[in-house]
Amino acid sequence: MLKRIVLTTLAAGIVSAAGLAQADDETIDETIKVGMSGGYFPFTFVEQDKLQGFEVDVMEAVAEEMGVEVEFITANFSGLFGMLESGRIDTIANQITITEERAAKYAFTEPYVYDGAQVVVKEGNDTIQSIEDLKGKTVAVNLGSNYEALLRELPYADEIDIRTYESNIEQDTALGRVDAFVMDRVSASQVIKEKPMPLALAGKPFSQIRNALPFRDTDEDRALRDRVDEALTTLRESGELRTISEAWFATDITSP
Amino acid sequence: MSVLDLDYMLGLVPVLLRYLPLTLQMAAAGMALALVLACGLAVIRVLRIPGLNAATLLFISFFRGTPLLVQLFLFYYGLPQLLAFLTQINGITATIMGLTLHFSAYMAESIRAAIVGVDRSQTEAALSIGMTNGQLMRRIVLPQATRVAVPTLMNYFIDMIKATSLAFTLGVTELMGATQKEAAGSFLYFEAFITVALFYWIIVELLAWFQRRLETRLNEAYRR
Numbered sequence: 485m486l487k488r489i490v491l492t493t494l495a496a497g498i499v500s501a502a503g504l505a506q507a508d509d510e511t512i513d514e515t516i517k518v519g520m521s522g523g524y525f526p527f528t529f530v531e532q533d534k535l536q537g538f539e540v541d542v543m544e545a546v547a548e549e550m551g552v553e554v555e556f557i558t559a560n561f562s563g564l565f566g567m568l569e570s571g572r573i574d575t576i577a578n579q580i581t582i583t584e585e586r587a588a589k590y591a592f593t594e595p596y597v598y599d600g601a602q603v604v605v606k607e608g609n610d611t612i613q614s615i616e617d618l619k620g621k622t623v624a625v626n627l628g629s630n631y632e633a634l635l636r637e638l639p640y641a642d643e644i645d646i647r648t649y650e651s652n653i654e655q656d657t658a659l660g661r662v663d664a665f666v667m668d669r670v671s672a673s674q675v676i677k678e679k680p681m682p683l684a685l686a687g688k689p690f691s692q693i694r695n696a697l698p699f700r701d702t703d704e705d706r707a708l709r710d711r712v713d714e715a716l717t718t719l720r721e722s723g724e725l726r727t728i729s730e731a732w733f734a735t736d737i738t739s740p
Numbered sequence: 741m742s743v744l745d746l747d748y749m750l751g752l753v754p755v756l757l758r759y760l761p762l763t764l765q766m767a768a769a770g771m772a773l774a775l776v777l778a779c780g781l782a783v784i785r786v787l788r789i790p791g792l793n794a795a796t797l798l799f800i801s802f803f804r805g806t807p808l809l810v811q812l813f814l815f816y817y818g819l820p821q822l823l824a825f826l827t828q829i830n831g832i833t834a835t836i837m838g839l840t841l842h843f844s845a846y847m848a849e850s851i852r853a854a855i856v857g858v859d860r861s862q863t864e865a866a867l868s869i870g871m872t873n874g875q876l877m878r879r880i881v882l883p884q885a886t887r888v889a890v891p892t893l894m895n896y897f898i899d900m901i902k903a904t905s906l907a908f909t910l911g912v913t914e915l916m917g918a919t920q921k922e923a924a925g926s927f928l929y930f931e932a933f934i935t936v937a938l939f940y941w942i943i944v945e946l947l948a949w950f951q952r953r954l955e956t957r958l959n960e961a962y963r964r
Binding site (some may be wrong): 522570 | 751755758813816817820821824826827831908909910911912913917918920921922923924925926927928929
């Protein structure tokens with residue numbers, strides 16, 4: 485009996501492992517591997533199993549311009565930089581903001597999105613009108629995102645209870661578990677406009693943000709970065725970048 | 741927001757069904773490999789093989805003593821920084837490896853306990869009628885140990901199926917990863933997560949049913 489159970493499970497295991505190994509083994513001439521969370525509306529999200537969003541459209545246009553294939557790899561946001569570091573992806577298209585620390589470690593393209601950080605509160609909460617009002621409040625940010633660093637740089641950072649989340653910060657703000665969340669202005673307005681959640685923008689955006697694609701800082705990857713940059717410049721000049729932006733946001737977020 | 745969006749939930753079912761095989765395959769592969777490894781570890785522990793016994797104790801101590809998520813991150817993101825060729829390992833393989841190592845540590849102990857739990861008099865009786873050590877294990881000890889070990893091993897299998905939900909942190913879109921992304925697109929968190937919860941629940945219930953049948957069979961000799 486034991487033998488049969490072990491053999492059956494073994495057989496099932498080996499068959500599935502072999503199947504998985506095969507399914508993963510594809511070789512196309514040149515593919516640029518792009519990591520994204522798939523969980524950042526409307527930049528990268530999934531509806532009915534279809535990955536879509538601003539980042540998807542931009543990267544597809546870039547790949548077409550470069551004459552290469554593009555492969556999207558989705559993972560939790562906190563896993564993305566690990567994937568970049570360990571060489572599993574070539575770059576991250578997930579509204580990655582250029583920060584000092586990141587710029588020291590990675591080779592960035594030119595910015596392709598200009599934006600600002602925005603405080604968002606539950607609808608009807610008028611105790612928060614600006615970032616100064618975050619003193620003594622609980623504020624949610626995405627784990628590993630630069631908004632956490634932005635908040636920690638404020639002179640009164642130790643008076644803010646900063647909570648880091650893997651995902652679902654909009655939901656926890658709408659539920660009242662935290663007083664506010666901080667996200668980029670563009671996607672915050674989009675969330676409020678399109679989704680059935682009682683949220684409102686609080687005050688003006690408080691810091692200019694430039695988003696770009698990070699590459700590993702090696703000769704080979706810098707060369708790839710330069711080709712991507714070239715493609716982005718062409719797309720910007722042909723107006724295609726603006727067209728993509730307007731399709732998603734009804735405004736051009738790709739120029740300052 | 742106030743009313744449950746049933747249409748959305750129904751629409752999600754075929755999407756999630758596409759990711760169910762991957763979840764089950766990772767769990768099945770992990771379980772098969774963990775069973776083999778755990779049996780080896782258990783034998784080392786039972787026979788107290790010098791040298792190997794100490795290594796096994798260290799292995800079990802580490803893999804039982806650290807969270808599965810930490811182990812997964814260590815294999816997938818940490819080790820490739822030291823050993824570049826490890827980048828070749830994809831997320832699915834890394835998940836299966838993580839599940840195997842983690843759960844074999846637990847399973848080794850319950851298999852060991854089941855073997856040790858077979859009454860010593862059985863061994864003595866078997867040896868007294870001239871059975872070899874191999875015959876003793878195959879005919880007397882293992883069949884009885886299996887009956888004792890099956891319920892706990894099934895428990896670990898159930899746990900392992902649910903633990904595959906960590907794979908999305910390694911970039912593997914399985915049942916949970918697919919749900920998270922769908923929820924991010926629709927913002928219908930309750931609907932999305934209750935749907936995936938039902939998925940896991942149903943799988944586990946099917947397994948529990950299989951376990952009951954298996955136990956009935958294994959208990960046949962003990963029925964009065």
